[in-house]
Amino acid sequence: MSELIYAGSLKTLEDVGAKVIKGGSHAIAVFVHEKQVYAVDNRCPHMGFPLHTGSLCDGILTCHWHHARFDIKSGGTLDPWADDVPTYPVEIKEDEVWVHPVPYNKITIEKLRQRLREGLEQNLSLVIAKSVVGLMEAGFPATEIAKVGVSFGTTHNQSGWGSGLTILTAMTNVLPILDKTGQILALFQGLVHVARECSGMGSRFLLGSLPVSEDRNAQSFEQLSEWYRHCVEVRDSQGAERVLLTTIELGFSNEQIANMMMTAITDHFYVNTGHSLDFHNKAFEILEQIGSEYQPYVLSSLLPGIGQVSRSEESHSWQSPVNLVKPLMEAFQKLPDILANASPQGDTDVDEAGLVEQILSDDALNTVKMILDALKRGVSPVRLAQLVALAAAERISRFHVQNDFSDWITVLHTFTHAHAVHESLRRSTTPELTRAVFHGAMSVYLDRFLNLPSARRPEPKNAEAEPQKPGELLEIMNKQHQVAESARWVVNYLARGGEKSGLFNTLGHALLREDVEFHSFQMFEAAMVEHEHWQLEDSELARYAQETLILAVTRYLAGHAPTAREMPHAARIAIRLHRGEKLFEDE
Numbered sequence: 001m002s003e004l005i006y007a008g009s010l011k012t013l014e015d016v017g018a019k020v021i022k023g024g025s026h027a028i029a030v031f032v033h034e035k036q037v038y039a040v041d042n043r044c045p046h047m048g049f050p051l052h053t054g055s056l057c058d059g060i061l062t063c064h065w066h067h068a069r070f071d072i073k074s075g076g077t078l079d080p081w082a083d084d085v086p087t088y089p090v091e092i093k094e095d096e097v098w099v100h101p102v103p104y105n106k107i108t109i110e111k112l113r114q115r116l117r118e119g120l121e122q123n124l125s126l127v128i129a130k131s132v133v134g135l136m137e138a139g140f141p142a143t144e145i146a147k148v149g150v151s152f153g154t155t156h157n158q159s160g161w162g163s164g165l166t167i168l169t170a171m172t173n174v175l176p177i178l179d180k181t182g183q184i185l186a187l188f189q190g191l192v193h194v195a196r197e198c199s200g201m202g203s204r205f206l207l208g209s210l211p212v213s214e215d216r217n218a219q220s221f222e223q224l225s226e227w228y229r230h231c232v233e234v235r236d237s238q239g240a241e242r243v244l245l246t247t248i249e250l251g252f253s254n255e256q257i258a259n260m261m262m263t264a265i266t267d268h269f270y271v272n273t274g275h276s277l278d279f280h281n282k283a284f285e286i287l288e289q290i291g292s293e294y295q296p297y298v299l300s301s302l303l304p305g306i307g308q309v310s311r312s313e314e315s316h317s318w319q320s321p322v323n324l325v326k327p328l329m330e331a332f333q334k335l336p337d338i339l340a341n342a343s344p345q346g347d348t349d350v351d352e353a354g355l356v357e358q359i360l361s362d363d364a365l366n367t368v369k370m371i372l373d374a375l376k377r378g379v380s381p382v383r384l385a386q387l388v389a390l391a392a393a394e395r396i397s398r399f400h401v402q403n404d405f406s407d408w409i410t411v412l413h414t415f416t417h418a419h420a421v422h423e424s425l426r427r428s429t430t431p432e433l434t435r436a437v438f439h440g441a442m443s444v445y446l447d448r449f450l451n452l453p454s455a456r457r458p459e460p461k462n463a464e465a466e467p468q469k470p471g472e473l474l475e476i477m478n479k480q481h482q483v484a485e486s487a488r489w490v491v492n493y494l495a496r497g498g499e500k501s502g503l504f505n506t507l508g509h510a511l512l513r514e515d516v517e518f519h520s521f522q523m524f525e526a527a528m529v530e531h532e533h534w535q536l537e538d539s540e541l542a543r544y545a546q547e548t549l550i551l552a553v554t555r556y557l558a559g560h561a562p563t564a565r566e567m568p569h570a571a572r573i574a575i576r577l578h579r580g581e582k583l584f585e586d587e
Helices: 010-016 109-122 125-137 142-155 163-173 180-198 221-233 237-249 254-265 271-290 292-300 325-341 352-359 364-376 381-397 407-427 431-446 471-476 483-495 500-512 518-534 540-559 566-579
Strands: 005-009 018-023 026-033 036-041 055-057 060-062 069-071 090-093 096-099
Touching: 005 010, 005 018, 005 026, 010 018, 010 026, 010 096, 026 096, 036 090, 109 125, 109 142, 109 180, 125 142, 125 180, 125 566, 142 163, 142 180, 142 271, 142 292, 163 180, 163 271, 163 518, 180 500, 180 518, 180 566, 221 237, 221 254, 237 254, 237 292, 254 271, 254 292, 254 407, 254 431, 271 292, 271 407, 271 431, 325 364, 325 431, 352 364, 352 381, 352 431, 352 540, 364 381, 364 431, 381 407, 381 431, 381 518, 381 540, 407 431, 407 518, 407 540, 471 483, 471 500, 483 500, 483 540, 500 518, 500 540, 518 540
Parallel strands: none
Antiparallel strands: 005 096, 018 026, 026 036, 055 060, 060 069, 090 096
């Protein structure tokens, strides 16, 4: 047991009203109120202001900085944004006051998890930040923290899966390339976006599966898949949900369910400017990290929005001046036979760099023919999806700032859709999902005018010099309109042999220190994952692809910085509070 700490005589404490004593690494405030002695942590749990300078009236201790109120007996706060203050046992021996330095209400993992849930429920950024910091510093697994957000986000938003859960999943995916502070910021940003998106949206209740008979084989997967596909086709989200939940209840595999859902979402072209397929892919990605027990809520959360999605084959741009719909439909009819008869070894003589150039060209019809030819020669749909994603990244790396600023989002949509197609095909390859490779290629074609004029690809200078320090890039991005400057810096850094791990962590911080919107998170994660795939190869194309992806993400982040940085400020406050720093003093 810890030794008692002497606080002084009872009479002295009654005279002064409040006194601060040292309790190990903490300062403890001792109060006399209505002839009783109470001891609390002297740091206000909201933002660390000294509580001994506060007011104690009618059993309520009020901090004078933000007026957080605490029950002096239990430490409980009347203000949910403030957190409870730890209280300490007090003993009085012959008019001498002694304090036990171990608090009644110690902070535990379960309390931090509960506090995180409360922060999500009440949309309190600082509470979320402090919970994430506490959990991470206690060694709680990051995926378990993400799991709390996914469980909340898929339950408490009647609109279903949206940008918040996509950000949380993307940031969970990139945790391995970030340092400890970056991981805290990544989880915090994802969780805050989930909380904001769910605020005021109401809870979502599952409809339940169709009745399952004792003969569990009575409903075939093929039949359920057709029902599901029809429900999505006619925008019947409720019918689709019941069929989906039935496939889960019957125990069909993740691969089967993914194929069923991806088939339905690719029956139409580039649905909802690629968001629908991207959201589907992210849902399956997060399930791989948090466990299949979350399947019902996670996967059904994708369905509420199917009634409002756009279908690109209905748009003018996909039909005129070049009709893309007819040749694509003709190509899709051939896909099952082509994939069934393709050589399992593949054709190593296919000019992949030339195919990327073709995808970037203004001859869309020839692009369709060349992709079909590549499939016939044994190039896998996965590889083709990777090449389309590279072409889409090239659009961003060469995006000229003379374009309208909002057009960044246009090329971003194509890239993140292409990335989602690539990741989905890596999970399972079907003729139906392979259609999305063509959808992505045509979107790359439609974005061609956003590379007119085309931004110049920087040439490295002084390649023999020592590589710069990654922190220099953050300084460059502290100013607006530094897109070209940031790209030049990165090219020189790479040419001089700079470590990519430090660069990627720096780019992560360039993202996470800003109040960026949804698409920047998508851009960073997609570029990092695509780069990881290309890094497994040793070829001229692979090296070119890696540099292209790094240039693309650097230019995109530079084009969207700096911002007010309000959100990461809350995280920095939480980190400093955890370290015991005094926020109310001059830095």
